[in-house]
Amino acid sequence: MFLIFVLGTAGSGKSELTGVFTRYLEMQGEDAMAVNLDPGTLTLPYTANVDVRDYIRVDALMEEYGLGPNGGLMLASEMMLEIIEQLASDIDDFGPDVALIDTPGQLEMFAFRDVGAKIAGELSDEGKGILYLFDSAFCRDPLNYVMNMFLASAINSRFLLPQVSVLSKADLLQGELEEVEGWAEDPTLLEEAINSRLSGMNRLISQDMMDVISKLGIEFTPIPFSTRTNLGFNRLYSVITLAFMGGEPFTS
Template identity: 45%
Template sequence: MFTVFIIGMAGSGKSLLTGVFQEWLRFKDQDVLSLNLDPGVLKLPYNPDIDVREYIDIEELMEKYELGPNGALILASDLLADHIEEVQSAIEEHNPDILLVDTPGQIELFAFRESGPFITKTISQEAKAIVYLLDAPFCKNPLNYVSNMFMAAAVYNRLLQPQIYALSKIDLIQESDLETIINWSLELSSLEKSLEETVGEVSAMLTRDLALALHRTELVTEPIPVSSKTEEGFTALYAALTRIARGGEELTY
């Protein structure tokens, strides 16, 4: 089984991509299962095959421990680890070739709590990868782009799994903006120029130094442009995942 964690900042389109990409994979005759790890989500744009909300009830936690919504979400995220065996059993019942994991909307509840790295490590002993979503409309601003890439680097540092960058919601930006964002990932000079044109001198200097540090670590790679509305980029995303999993071979024969 190849496990793919869909991770990104709130609003980047994780759940929608999970659902649409799952259907796309099934149309390609791939044996794929979806897992929702967000205990606090009220409504999803797809029907997950396995849902952590069956094991954790946010409202029950709020009432039992006299917590507000945020406190209950933090507790629920920590409790995810306690239910890992139940989740594993549900996965084993289906025995898929591909598992798509839709992570919590608030990235810090998964990547920066102890339960996130634990679940990532223990959910399966087979091949895994992270698809980190970069929200294209948000990343049009070079300052936002650098901030998001630093968040992605922090996620990699926490979870230590092969990581692919996907530029989501490209149907909401102009082609020229898409080309600009791609160039930022390929040429540091292009990003430096955009920063100087967008923000003040002091802010540009700080952000430029941060961007330089990222490029030196080689964690900045060209993102794959995708759209959950048009399914553009899904073939490229799947190809990148198969290269990680099996050297480019189909995951389901």
């Protein structure tokens, strides 16, 4: 069984990608399932085969303990640590070859608290990988694009798992898609955009961040993807099977 954790900032399209791409994987003959690990979401755009909300719900915690949304989320993340074994056995019972795991709306809850790394460590001893979503809404501007690279690097060093980048909601970029794709394919084009479009502190920060990221040796080529136009589905499938499975399908 291979677990794919879908990570990205709030609203980057994690839940939609989880639902739609799980169905796509099934159409490719993969034995795939969708897992929801977001205890805070009220609605999901897919039917989760395993759902953390069967055990923990942020809205119920808020009501029971008189907490606001952030307090509820923090309590939920503590409680999730206590039910990891239960979630692991729920996933095992389902017995898929590949599970897409939708993570909390707020990236920081999963990426920067203990809960994410512990869940990733304890949910399975078998293969694991990460899909990091660069939200197109934050990618028009070279400063935000570099900030996204930085977040992706932070996740990479935190989880130490094979990682594939996705440029989510790419249909929103329309005429700007070609330029952003250029930044993804060729860092010198991104440097040019930083120099020509940014000034002052923003330019300095972006240049320095790019230096740090290139020293880390991490490469990002976010794959343009859209659940609205089906853009990028085939490419993402071949990239993840190559990066995670050495080119073999998940279901052999």
